[in-house]
Amino acid sequence: MTVYKAPVRDINFVINELLDFNAHYQTIPSGAEATPDMIEAITAEAAKFAEEVLAPLNQSGDDQGCQWDDGVVTTPDGFKEAYQMWIEGGWQGLSHPVEYGGQGLPMSMGLIKSELVGTANWSWGMYPGLSLGAMNTLYVHGTEEQKQLYLTKLCEGTWTGTMCLTEAHCGSDLGQMRCKADPQDDGSYKIDGTKIFISAGEHDFAENIIHIVLARTPGAPEGTKGISLFIVPKFNTSEDGTITDRNGVKCGSIEHKMGIHGNATCVMNFDSATGYMLGKENEGLNAMFTFMNTARIGTAIQGLAASELAYQNALPYALDRYSMRSLSGVKNPEKVADAIIHHPDVRRMLLTAKAFAEGGRAMIYDAAKYSDRMVHADSQEDRDAAENELGFLTPILKAFLTETGLESASNAMQVFGGHGFIKEHGMEQIYRDARIATLYEGTTGIQAMDLIGRKVVLDSFKLYGSFCKKLYKFGFKNLISGKRRGYSAKLIGYTLSWNWHTVKMVARASKNRDAVGAASYDFLMYSGYLSMAYYWAMMAEVAAAKLAEGSSDKDFYEGKLETAEFYFSRLLPRAKGHAACMNSSTDSVMAMPLDRFTTR
Numbered sequence: 001m002t003v004y005k006a007p008v009r010d011i012n013f014v015i016n017e018l019l020d021f022n023a024h025y026q027t028i029p030s031g032a033e034a035t036p037d038m039i040e041a042i043t044a045e046a047a048k049f050a051e052e053v054l055a056p057l058n059q060s061g062d063d064q065g066c067q068w069d070d071g072v073v074t075t076p077d078g079f080k081e082a083y084q085m086w087i088e089g090g091w092q093g094l095s096h097p098v099e100y101g102g103q104g105l106p107m108s109m110g111l112i113k114s115e116l117v118g119t120a121n122w123s124w125g126m127y128p129g130l131s132l133g134a135m136n137t138l139y140v141h142g143t144e145e146q147k148q149l150y151l152t153k154l155c156e157g158t159w160t161g162t163m164c165l166t167e168a169h170c171g172s173d174l175g176q177m178r179c180k181a182d183p184q185d186d187g188s189y190k191i192d193g194t195k196i197f198i199s200a201g202e203h204d205f206a207e208n209i210i211h212i213v214l215a216r217t218p219g220a221p222e223g224t225k226g227i228s229l230f231i232v233p234k235f236n237t238s239e240d241g242t243i244t245d246r247n248g249v250k251c252g253s254i255e256h257k258m259g260i261h262g263n264a265t266c267v268m269n270f271d272s273a274t275g276y277m278l279g280k281e282n283e284g285l286n287a288m289f290t291f292m293n294t295a296r297i298g299t300a301i302q303g304l305a306a307s308e309l310a311y312q313n314a315l316p317y318a319l320d321r322y323s324m325r326s327l328s329g330v331k332n333p334e335k336v337a338d339a340i341i342h343h344p345d346v347r348r349m350l351l352t353a354k355a356f357a358e359g360g361r362a363m364i365y366d367a368a369k370y371s372d373r374m375v376h377a378d379s380q381e382d383r384d385a386a387e388n389e390l391g392f393l394t395p396i397l398k399a400f401l402t403e404t405g406l407e408s409a410s411n412a413m414q415v416f417g418g419h420g421f422i423k424e425h426g427m428e429q430i431y432r433d434a435r436i437a438t439l440y441e442g443t444t445g446i447q448a449m450d451l452i453g454r455k456v457v458l459d460s461f462k463l464y465g466s467f468c469k470k471l472y473k474f475g476f477k478n479l480i481s482g483k484r485r486g487y488s489a490k491l492i493g494y495t496l497s498w499n500w501h502t503v504k505m506v507a508r509a510s511k512n513r514d515a516v517g518a519a520s521y522d523f524l525m526y527s528g529y530l531s532m533a534y535y536w537a538m539m540a541e542v543a544a545a546k547l548a549e550g551s552s553d554k555d556f557y558e559g560k561l562e563t564a565e566f567y568f569s570r571l572l573p574r575a576k577g578h579a580a581c582m583n584s585s586t587d588s589v590m591a592m593p594l595d596r597f598t599t600r
């Protein structure tokens with residue numbers, strides 16, 4: 001069975017010493033309440049809930065899974081009781097406005113809570129996680145009446161939310177979507193169609209479920225321009241939220257899947273279900289992006305969670321498993337062999353997971369500041385600026401951190417040798433649960449195309465340019481005055497190389513459009529390694545400064561510096577391989593005719 005101990009020291013390092021959340025909170029209205037004492041207390045409470053309530057349900061939830069019976073879904077033992085404790089603790093509305101029953105704290109505080117919950121038990125965390133996306137969409141696009149009715153219940157947690165996009169024939173390409181919405185005389189719509197793979201679509205946690213559904217109105221334009229967004233409750237209600245009768249939406253079945261067994265993945269049948277338009281007609285996909293960006297950052301957390309949990313569980317095993325002698329001399333003379341942690345290859349695997357977990361945490365928490373700025377912007381211009389900056393980082397965070405999370409899970413399983421493959425140790429569950437993260441909320445391939453296509457080329461390199469400027473600014477400043485100048489030099493070198501390869505790739509694409517698609521994955525991975533290098537360089541600067549001041553927490557800061565050294569020496573150089581692939585011949589990918597794929 002896996003164990004989980006919330007990495008509170010590292011979280012405090014990131015929010016206080018690295019990113020100075022306190023200063024950031026002085027700049028946003030909801031930050032006034034988020035004093036350092038308050039943050040510490042909330043982190044400690046969330047850590048306790050994650051460690052004591054959720055972590056013990058992780059393996060049993062996987063074993064038991066969800067059960068479906070004629071449209072009714074039962075979650076694993078203990079899940080709904082944990083949810084009851086969650087809502088009694090007021091956790092669901094932590095970062096939502098007080099006027100809708102929330103606690104009005106910054107969005108970034110919600111991300112800390114999501115990391116702790118998600119690492120302890122990802123399947124369970126998806127239920128409140130999906131609700132959060134629905135809450136954000138309602139908050140941004142809902143009318144005041146819709147917010148009063150639905151958002152208050154979602155903040156309270158007595159109702160939960162879902163996101164219904166995918167249909168059997170389309171997931172990435174939502175332009176093909178067919179679900180219909182027919183307008184009714186009373187201003188509502190009748191929704192008809194089937195959505196598949198709907199996480200938390202049905203369960204026994206809450207008295208009502210609010211589905212946020214994409215559908216087409218009659219005569220809507222083809223493709224993505226003809227999609228609208230609807231609120232479809234499981235139970236109809238009166239205006240004050242009193243439940244009246246069952247709506248025409250039912251869970252047709254649940255999927256039997258590789259991982260996240262504790263979370264119900266549902267086929268949802270909408271049969272003349274009453275729905276209400278959310279936002280403007282035919283602008284549903286844009287409105288849904290509010291939801292998707294939240295969910296994508298949430299999924300990036302799943303990557304971080306996989307790295308963290310994998311590392312935490314592989315470490316004690318590596319300290320306590322004995323095999324052969326260390327190459328550099330006996331380390332455990334009292335034992336018949338040395339602990340495997342003395343073998344460089346085992347250390348490589350552990351350090352890779354550690355570097356990805358801590359680097360990922362810094363990346364996500366910094367991005368969380370943009371969500372705070374988005375919510376509290378004084379003007380539309382400021383809101384757009386924050387949203388754009390977050391939008392640029394989102395595909396990198398989502399795809400790079402979920403790919404690296406999966407690698408960490410695989411490495412940690414490897415540390416256990418054959419025992420990693422055996423169920424009782426829980427390592428294979430970490431891998432199975434992490435595997436979905438590179439698929440849903442936009443596959444890695446789709447994120448990669450989004451990054452290079454929409455966020456770089458179509459944006460005329462503006463966001464890309466300002467991101468590079470940030471890296472150069474830090475790099476040059478610390479090249480002169482920093483304590484780890486070598487890292488700054490590397491950061492500058494890798495950024496220059498990124499610029500060169502990007503320009504070269506885009507130039508090649510002007511002659512052959514497939515050059516972009518062929519390069520997209522490598523471009524994204526390069527972007528990920530480079531972004532993480534920026535955070536490791538920053539963390540190294542802070543750690544070195546703390547040591548120079550004579551901090552008493554020497555082991556923590558030395559550990560940071562040693563992990564930074566590993567990152568710059570052993571992980572960042574992988575970017576060179578991605579750069580080489582990025583600008584290799586497109587023909588090597590595209591030349592083979594389809595019928596020759598089969599001539600073997």
Ligand SMILES: Cc1cc2nc3c(=O)[nH]c(=O)nc-3n(C[C@H](O)[C@H](O)[C@H](O)COP(=O)(O)OP(=O)(O)OC[C@H]3O[C@@H](n4cnc5c(N)ncnc54)[C@H](O)[C@@H]3O)c2cc1C
Nearest residue numbers: 163164165166170171172197198199440441442443445446
């Ligand atoms: C457990 C689980 C939970 C889910 N939860 C939800 C949920 O709550 N709500 C919801 O709406 N959906 C949900 N999904 C659906 C999920 O988001 C989709 O499965 C995902 O977006 C991929 O869509 P698809 O399966 O149709 O694959 P496809 O879109 O058919 O893609 C197949 C492959 O082709 C690649 N590809 C497709 N188009 C391109 C392109 N233009 N360029 C390059 N590569 C391309 C993809 O990267 C992928 O590798 C869930 C899925 C699972 C398995």
